[in-house]
Amino acid sequence: MTQRLSRDVLAQLAPSVHRPDYDRDAKACGIVHVGIGAFHRAHQAVYTDDAMNGGDGNWCITGVSLRSPDVHDQLAPQDGLYTLNERGPNAAAPRLIGAVRRVLVAPRDPSAVVDAMADPGVHIVTLTVTEKGYLARGEGSLYDYIGKALARRRSQGSGGLTLISCDNLPHNGERFSAALGEYLESLDADTARWFQTECACPSTMVDRIVPMTTDTDRADVARTIGVRDEAAVVTEHFHQWVIEDRFAGPRPRWEAGGAQFVRDVRAYEAAKLRMLNGAHSALAYLGLARGHEYVHQAIADPQIAPLIARLMREEAVPTLPSVDMDLLRYADALIERFTNAALPHRLRQIAMDGSQKIPQRWLATLDWHSRRNQRCPALITALAAWIDYVRGEGRLVDDPMADALAALWASEGRGGIARALFGPQGRFEASWVAPEVDLQALTGLLDSD
Template sequence: MRLAGPDGLPDTVAGPGYTPADHGTGIVHLGLGAFHKAHQAAATDTALAAGGDWRICGVSLRSPEPAAQLGPQNGFFTLIERSAEGSRARVIGAIGQALCLGPDRAGVLAALTAPATRIVSLTVTEKGYGISRATGGVDEGHPAIAHDLATPEAPIGVAGLLVWALKARRAAGVSPFTVLCCDNLPENGRLLRGLLVDFARRTAPEMAGFIAGEVAFPSTMVDRITPAATPETLAAAEEMTGFRDEAAVETEAFSQWVIEDRFPTGRPAWEAAGAMFVADVKPYEEMKLRMLNGAHSMLAYAGFLAGHRHVSDVMQDAPLAALVRRHLAAAAATLPPLEGVDLAAYAEALAARFANPHLKHATYQIAMDGTEKLPQRLLAPAADALAAGQPLGPYAFALAAWMRYAMGTTEAGEAYALRDPREAEVQARATGASDTAEIVERLMALPGLMPPVLRNNAGLRREITARLAAMRDGGMAAAIRAEAAGLA
């Protein structure tokens, strides 16, 4: 039987600690993927036991698959948590409705403008927003931005939908919702506000000041390693629950959520799920982006090309695991002290989480969207390291690994898609020259990517070039061993 609710679950599987039908919808979430289900939906499920009308209307902006998976299951799905101690499953009931913007446009717009909707949260990935790195406003070349600037009354993208909904709510005398970005962007609330204000200036000028002054955009830091679901995930969910579940996801036992506490129209009791509410998220955000995400990007590029399918495989490769630890330490050195946080202990905990053999997090999955991820994960800490006179070797190795990955072929000559919003441009620069130094020069000059302080630094360029040459000449595995040998 298909999972459709909490009834009939075995005693070993927890269900919602509340009656879902007794709680109304208060959140619209854009980006109905695995991470949202494992993180915000799970936390909201816990919070609902404390009361409130905070169930979620989940919206996929592109693919109809999430709604097709969740719809027949009344929004219920299995969350499998993997740890060294074993695995456990719980059934989540926080998602009351699952929609896809294309076929369900009327329902999505109705949800965004409903007075009961007090929060709109988002996990659309870094590339999904259409933010210009240069200006902080709209990227006119982003397909959804270009469409919505031309047809603001029929939006398909984040900025267009949110400005349209806020305008409609204001016209109807309905309070604005709080906009809660849960993607890996620095000061994500501030960035999203800048995007919406700029979009409004261009399409609804009367809304720009209102959005800037009356709409809350709390920043957040989210952390829970969540691989894409596989057939093995679904098979495990069926074995554990006794039901077929097309929407099951698996994740690690660890979860962290740090939130700026600015919710004028209320919020769920997310603290019941361990969320921290703070005045300033930025220090936590930088810690996670530079340490966890930065090390993830480095190990993904190097690991994928060295033949490691999963992050846990990387951590079984002693030389590469040593480079992961080196990167974590280098990133920590760029951070100011954070009260109550031991950065060395945090690094050790991250290494242990990466090594979790029960979590099949693919290096190829992490490697996608590099041009959107590099600025906050690798380039910002590299610039700070340069200013502080700290070694640039860890960042040079990581950037060289990205450049080798950008060439788009394995060492056996098999082609793969970069899965990057600037894929064609990046790959053309990476493969348009046979000389390693020229490849480095061309990729460092990619418009809007590297800050000038790095782009114009001859020392960094030499360090990247030497490492990329080793990767091209002797292969990634040999380059990893040589780099790790230098740590002794």
């Protein structure tokens, strides 16, 4: 059997694999990352690796999993090492990433998580916990660990932290700061005040398509690099990170990997959420309804592709604030990225947690147009596909609102479900109250299934 990747078998790596330029053992951990899944390992960890390759100091990463031990069990036997493997146009050679030093599983050792965040040598905590990860409160939650660490840092004079949400949420820094501040205020007013004065929560926009790694991917990687890598990530060449330039202390030189530091992230995040993420979600529900499995199959469907183009170019673009980018060219580039058959991205992965995603991906756009008495036929078609999807008949709906949505379907049926969700006093009225013409259109699309 092929040997497994670790520091002891690096000599067996194929010569084509790029290796870190820095002495990994000489670097201390300056970052704690919560939610260490494939996206983080293909995105923020790579930017940090770039910074240390460029001569930066002690910025290795302690990863934290709030629930599952899977990533720990992938990385721990490999000494935290894994490979980044690009697929599709302009793909670079495989690359060994050395930025992750260790992974903690919070339920196994909660005190170690607090210790890591409270370490005076740690200056940054980054987060990829998905939209629903910000909802949990109480013991064992994201806020619990960070709150305890901040209280300890305050008492021992370790200085504040920069806490960076890297999830697809509008104004993610502001929203996380408000939620954490409220949580701290309920427990410890002194720490809450210290947090407000000594810490920073900059907003960010992140972009890289990172499908879930499959057994086939891992087998392909092993053939290419010469050893078995259970933590391998497979991704596209494109990547982007826009960060509000507001930190409580030192930071890595992430610009070495191409990160952009700006005064205001909002225009960038709105463009990405409403165009890329909005199109992705539409491809998921429309594609699954037509029997497709992957993004590249859905975008090749002549019944779906025109809707995706219209969603981005005619429905999302007019709603977006001014930004230093050509949005129509951005739409063309996104469609090209979606067609990358060398990077199969499962529609079911994108379809997860739709109730947490569609408010910022679709409903903000629909609300903007509704206030101007304008219609969005592409988004309405996608929204009908989502409503039908969450009915759950014959499929498992992976969504925190799955039971509530199924109950609404059972009580309202096809004739009333759209109004129960998006009408006056509907479940999503805080994000969008559909005008009567859109409620009728949604009901008609559901009746035609």
